[in-house]
Amino acid sequence: MSSTPEHEARAALMRAADVGDTVMGRFVSRCGAVQAVEAIRARTLPPDFAAREAAEERPADLGRRLSTWLARLTASDPVSDLVAGERSGARLIIPGDAEWPTQLDQLGAARPLGLWLHGSADLRFSCLRSVAVVGARAATAYGAHVAAQFGVGLSESGWTVVSGGAFGIDGAVHRGVLASESPTVVVLACGVDIAYPSEHHALFAAVRDQGVIVSECPPGVHPTRARFLIRNRLIAALSRGTVVVEAALRSGALNTATHALSLKRHLAAVPGPITSAQSAGCHRLLRDQKATCVTSPEELIDLVGVMGDDLAPLRRAPALPRDALSESTRRVLDAVPARGGAGPASIAVAAGVDLNTVLSALGGLAAAGYIERVPKGWRTRRTASPVYPKAQETLALNTPPPSAPTDHTPPPTDPDQFPTTESASPRGGAMPVV
Numbered sequence: 001m002s003s004t005p006e007h008e009a010r011a012a013l014m015r016a017a018d019v020g021d022t023v024m025g026r027f028v029s030r031c032g033a034v035q036a037v038e039a040i041r042a043r044t045l046p047p048d049f050a051a052r053e054a055a056e057e058r059p060a061d062l063g064r065r066l067s068t069w070l071a072r073l074t075a076s077d078p079v080s081d082l083v084a085g086e087r088s089g090a091r092l093i094i095p096g097d098a099e100w101p102t103q104l105d106q107l108g109a110a111r112p113l114g115l116w117l118h119g120s121a122d123l124r125f126s127c128l129r130s131v132a133v134v135g136a137r138a139a140t141a142y143g144a145h146v147a148a149q150f151g152v153g154l155s156e157s158g159w160t161v162v163s164g165g166a167f168g169i170d171g172a173v174h175r176g177v178l179a180s181e182s183p184t185v186v187v188l189a190c191g192v193d194i195a196y197p198s199e200h201h202a203l204f205a206a207v208r209d210q211g212v213i214v215s216e217c218p219p220g221v222h223p224t225r226a227r228f229l230i231r232n233r234l235i236a237a238l239s240r241g242t243v244v245v246e247a248a249l250r251s252g253a254l255n256t257a258t259h260a261l262s263l264k265r266h267l268a269a270v271p272g273p274i275t276s277a278q279s280a281g282c283h284r285l286l287r288d289q290k291a292t293c294v295t296s297p298e299e300l301i302d303l304v305g306v307m308g309d310d311l312a313p314l315r316r317a318p319a320l321p322r323d324a325l326s327e328s329t330r331r332v333l334d335a336v337p338a339r340g341g342a343g344p345a346s347i348a349v350a351a352g353v354d355l356n357t358v359l360s361a362l363g364g365l366a367a368a369g370y371i372e373r374v375p376k377g378w379r380t381r382r383t384a385s386p387v388y389p390k391a392q393e394t395l396a397l398n399t400p401p402p403s404a405p406t407d408h409t410p411p412p413t414d415p416d417q418f419p420t421t422e423s424a425s426p427r428g429g430a431m432p433v434v
Contacts, residue, residue: 003079003082007078007094008078008079008082009033009037010028010033010114011076011078011081011082011114011218012037012073013028013033013036013113014113014114014218015073015075015076015081016040016068016069016070016072017069017113018226019216020112020216022108022110023053023109025108026053027045027049028113030046030049031046037073040066040069040070040073041070041073043066043070050062081218081219084219085192088193088219089208090116090117090118090192090193090219091118092116093115094113094114094115095111095114099117099122099123099124100123100124101127101238103127103238104238106237107233107237110233112234114216115214115215115216116191116215116216116219118193118212118213119207119208119209119210119211119213120208120210123185123212123214126160126183126185126211127160127185127238127239129158129240129305130159130161130162130238131154131160131161131239131241131242131243132161132162132163132236132238132256133147133150133151133161133162133163133169133242133243133245134163134164134232134235134243134244134245134252134253134256135147135168135170135246135247135251136246136247136248136251137170138167138278139167139168139169139245139246139278140246140276140278142246142272142273142276143168143279144168146246146270147169147173147246148172148173149297150173150176150243150300151172151174151175151176151178151184152176152180152297153297153298154297154301155177155180155181155182155184156180156182157297157301160182160183160184160185160211161173161176161177161182162184162185162187163185163187163235164186164188164189164231164232164235165187165200165203165204166197167199168246169245169246171203173245174186174207177210177211178203178207178210181210182210183210183212184207184210184211185211185212185213185214186207186211186213186214187231187234187235188213188214188231189215189217189224189228190217190221191215191217191218191219191221192213192214192215193219193220194220194223196222214234214238216231216234228252229252232252232259233259235259236257236263237263237265239304241266241268241303242257242260242265242266242268243267243269243294244257244270244282244285245270245282246270246276246278246281247280247285248277248280248281249277249280249281251281254281257285257291266292266303267291268293268299268300268303269282269285269291269294270295271283271295322370328357328361329365331351331352331353332351332353332357332358332362332365333361333370333371333380335347335350336365336370336371337379338380338382339379340376341374341375341377341378342377342378343377343378344359344362344377347378
């Protein structure tokens with residue numbers, strides 16, 4: 001890891017300022033990191049910068065902010081941070097480095113001063129085709145299943161998944177990605193040397209081998225509620241789009257969605273059961289038309305990918321054997337009653353076709369198992385309900401096998417010509433022939 005005055009200055013400022021401090025961001029943009037460190041140590045701010053900031057907040061607040069920066073800067077040791085990070089396998093990247101993702105520049109004054117990375121993957125390369133997948137920590141079984149499915153599908157399609165490494169949706173999607181060879185990016189609200197939650201220690205170890213862990217917090221910094229909300233802007237900014245798998249009406253995932261919208265990035269949401277409180281946030285995004293509904297990784301890639309290159313396959317309804325029937329044959333089949341029976345002449349009238357068409361269609365429909373002969377003519381063949389397995393056995397006992405007309409003998413044109421045999425009644429008992 002290269003250690004330059006700029007790296008040391010930014011490492012010191014990352015100790016001095018809170019994460020996401022926009023005043024510090026404007027200060028560094030105005031003066032540069034090295035000059036900003038010198039100005040803070042001298043307890044002076046450039047007059048034009050101080051005047052502009054004083055117009056935004058009270059001068060006393062700006063003075064307290066400067067005092068806080070100075071106290072933290074005095075206690076910092078940026079060289080030790082860089083050495084300790086390198087010893088543990090971590091590295092600090094800053095704007096201008098080859099690994100710096102340039103899409104973070106869209107954050108403006110909220111752009112991080114630098115990023116600590118720990119992992120084998122190159123962050124900038126990994127984020128060229130990346131999607132943020134976020135959701136509730138208290139995920140349901142449905143949400144965890146969908147998140148893992150998205151992780152597997154996105155990674156197999158060559159997309160990097162960015163998430164926060166938390167319980168619930170985050171952990172499920174990271175595990176789904178790790179099932180393949182694609183990298184995954186974990187953005188923490190603490191130092192990269194701290195496993196939070198601690199139960200994800202093994203997960204983070206696997207991510208370091210296959211992906212990269214990212215944080216704008218210096219090593220040793222523990223998470224706070226404010227840091228979780230602030231780091232969400234990085235999750236949204238690193239990726240081309242964000243999908244919310246599950247989210248309650250009060251959820252940190254909705255905060256990430258807000259950042260994605262402010263950055264003009266794609267936002268998607270996965271629908272869930274309307275009775276689930278963990279999907280209420282997703283449904284509100286969809287109802288307010290802030291997010292696009294997606295139900296598969298392919299649909300998400302279609303949304304965030306390159307137009308014309310990443311199209312989702314068109315989902316069609318399942319094909320049924322009935323679809324292959326001709327129009328006239330389908331009309332004949334629709335005219336055959338489900339109960340009782342009807343002769344060819346009655347079927348022809350109901351179908352609106354001539355008698356010869358009916359006679360030619362009945363034989364084929366019977367051979368295909370659509371209809372069956374009964375003493376009163378023809379009726380549709382009943383099938384067992386899949387809900388009750390015993391129904392098939394009962395149907396087999398009470399229903400004789402269908403008899404299709406032979407090639408040489410056309411079906412009778414009058415019900416009175418049927419053989420005098422017994423047949424199953426609609427209630428399953430024997431029906432006397434009349």
